[in-house]
Amino acid sequence: MMAEPPRCKQNLPARLVGAALAFSLIALFALNLPDHPHAFSLEAFLHLPIEIPLLGLALVLLPRRVALFVAALASLALGIVLFLRLGDIGVQAAFQRRFNPYLDIRIFADGWNVFSGAVGPLAAALAIACAVILFLGLLALFFVSARTLAGVSGKAARCTALAFAGILAAGLVLWGAGAATGSRAYADAGGSAYVVQRVQAVAKAMKDMQRFDRLLAESDPLSETDKLFQAVEGRDIVLIFIESYGRSAVEDPRYAPLIAPRLEAVEEELADSGFAAASGWSRSPTMGGLSWLAHGTFLSGLWVDNQARYDRLMMSGRKSLNRLFRENGWRTAAIMPAITMDWPEGAYYGYDAIFASDDLGYEGEPFNWVTMPDQYTLKAFDRLVRHADEDRPVMAEIALISSHAPWTPVPKLIDWAYIGDGSVFNEQATSGDPPAVVWADRERVQRQYIETIDYSLQTIGDYIARFGEDAVFIVLGDHQPAPLVTGPDASRAVPVHVISRDEGLVARFEAEGFTPGMVPAADAPEPSMDTMRARVINIFSEPPQPR
Template structure:
């Protein structure tokens, strides 16, 4: 006996009126028949009058697809799912038991939907046919139509029972959710339409935003987002030609890729802001841990952990939202391929036209391929990084002074106490920026005069740092190794090599004791071997009991006094001393900043308690450009004052000081287009020491002239060794 396929006037699948059950058991409808009935349901009902045909179409397609995919080959008791309470179950496989009835049912089926609904019906039928899973369709039948031999029940009760029983079926939770969503949107058509349009617009906005997002903070302007990305056109064309399942897979992968691209662009923004360069996909992952440590030291461990967890969750959420957005767009295109194809062709034509004629909006080309350029650039960067390792290895093996005998290294400095001091973030901007320069220049002038009264004189120039905004160790190693060390891979290669460092040259002679004063070191530091330092004083070995000043473990004044107490002031020494000192008080976030106290009152550092409490909070400065500039300038003044006062107080006729910056401060302070130059000064009492570098044409005093010579940091080692009598004996 044929089964009627007529559909109710309501789009609710649970509102179908059951046919009066015959005495004999009737074979179930074929999947194709059920798909046609579902298609008609999607195309008729109140949704049409409300102008919501697109919504009804979308929900019908989603229900059919979800039902088919959720269950696969599961066996569904159709009578139970309809709330009939029958004891016996009917396997889905029985749908193929009555071919004769099936053929007759197909013949008796209602005619095709009206012309206005043809597209929706065709799409729903196409989706169902594409699934080709009889078992899944049987579950769909159980959810959408009560069993024919079941007692008649109210439509609302049938829907509730169907939802409850279907929830007990493994894999059917998605079907239940779809039914509930269908019921809600049928009761609230206007709200459903608002939700539908909102989600759709957000999906398109997310995708286009990801494709057009710049990788510089300064690029976050409206004109960057008024462009037509070619990647969107290519993606749309690909989704149009794919069947449903491959289309979904490609859409998900595309969404995840867009999420990853967005993360890379944000990393580029932050690395450019803090380090003056893009994020390196091969080398920079380890710096993220350093960034977390910096936040912990500056703003507390709880803040650092919370920020790390929040960022991880944000990345996961972003990838998920991107995937959902691309899947939604793909489904919308598939439901009206004719319109989607036409729109894609129009967009492609517009892109080519704009590209050829060079059309611009607010000085930005309309035709965009930014995301493709980013991927190509990153791929090229990865290749270059891998290639650089082998190339740099050859540079490391070649050393102009690698085989120089000990007695031919720095003979003109024998008997001198040599001090190499790096001041954190001391860059050209501190001396030449109109906001910061007045205070810093005043301090440099005052300090030059005070040193002259004590018998010291200075000459100053510029070095171009291998780093910017951070990664101080790259600046230290470039200066002392004579190699251009501008990334972590190069740094590791140098530290593992026998390439002679400037400080190790003093140890190699056997004529100096060598020490390091490193208040910023709070863990093991194997680099001491490369630098030839016999003893290194870290943050925990100088007796400091005062407060931390944000990232800096102790004020520079205290670190210098500890150096005097522990090493420089010793009277039992039978050799001069070569020292490397890293001053940290001018490290970002430049709040709070220590102040100078009486040298005789330093004690164990407890005297700084009140100064730290009265200082500005890091959270008030770290994101404020104007405040950062102001406090940065003050921190440089403090560090220069502490060092020059120490030299006035404890320097001798044999003291020779080389003081320089390691890098410029971050872009928020130095500016987007600042140079990488840092000042360097050589200070001594013995005029012969300064005469040796007369040919360098450096400026007298601690402040280098604007047009003073500029060298790369990597050039300093060889120039210094040559100036003080070292004889080249190359290796490699």
């Protein structure tokens, strides 16, 4: 006689029902969690990953010892998937790309710096602790639920298996219907596909590192030229990166009403002081942070879009633009007000001197995360580097940070004669609302972001007009700010301004596609930032023109 099918009309044990529900709902949440902050919707979770009923059947039907091993393995796999999904959300929100564990481990430390600077170390630590506890608690509940299913036997096991089989059959029908009609599939094996994609991404990143290593080993014709920079011989060269100064600051309708007049005012101020300017765009390798990737890209002439590439660059023999100036007679310096700890990477660039935060002599209060306002940084540079008792011209790299998140308080330009040791800025540094208050209002975050950009541009323009003398300035953004400020589909381009009293030199940049003045043309090209090193070397190395 055939075995009688189990009768499942009787109530199953409440503990088993609860375990099956917890198992299914947690898996449903983790496998359906969108990998982009703008993809959240109810519809995103109205989807059945086939892996859930398949795993449920395995737990119920396999021998207990094997099922317990499967439960542990499934919990680990679910934890990895959930971790990757959450990483995707965070990295997409900040940098508009997916999280890659092979490349992005350092991001956690950088994220802590920004987060703690925005809401305070205690609040940040509590928030992270709560998130970790919730994450681990969710995985623990999933494992307990899976272990409960693995321990079921008899009629309860047969009924539970029948339920999972029914769900699996329904899922297969939905999957087939979606494939047949070309419409959205409400069931598939998307969880497995996601894991495969992430493994492939890691493998691709590892191969990319191998290609980059080969690129670093290649000869660099530009660095082997006997005589460079003839067109700017004897003049100071000042490279200024403005934190978070991206194309959106110039063109976004929310920000252009403030920045367009500022750029026009700076252009007029510079012209009155005898300076010419040309501006263009350049596509940054990063967005929302990791400024050193942009610095490394510009100065090495190689595309450095992740930490692994940057680390390899720092260990290479590739000559930076700074080092080439040093080898051709310039005194090189780095002015880095954001550097508060040891910076071994500085050795790669070939500076004669590095002026970190503690070396700049600032005695004022910090502007939250920002150690000192840009005006003080430029004044300290003028005092410590440009007018030091040295005969050699200066090639300096300056990283201005007043426009770094959390963008509060917003500095204001003062009379340069009163700057002193910086304590004059104390009232500004302690004014305004703390970051936790500002960041509770998205519109206010955006408003204060653009006000800091406005301040930086005003400060640079005033400094060059007053103290620029015969120097050549290259002023550019390091990257766009986070999508919170720009929106999810913003360009990765940043403005680049070349400013000098040598009109012929500026005209050479115009011949390369730059626009006369301080506002780049909307239709100007967006060459990648790794091309800037070669362009600067070629233009600065042309035979000097009569002046």
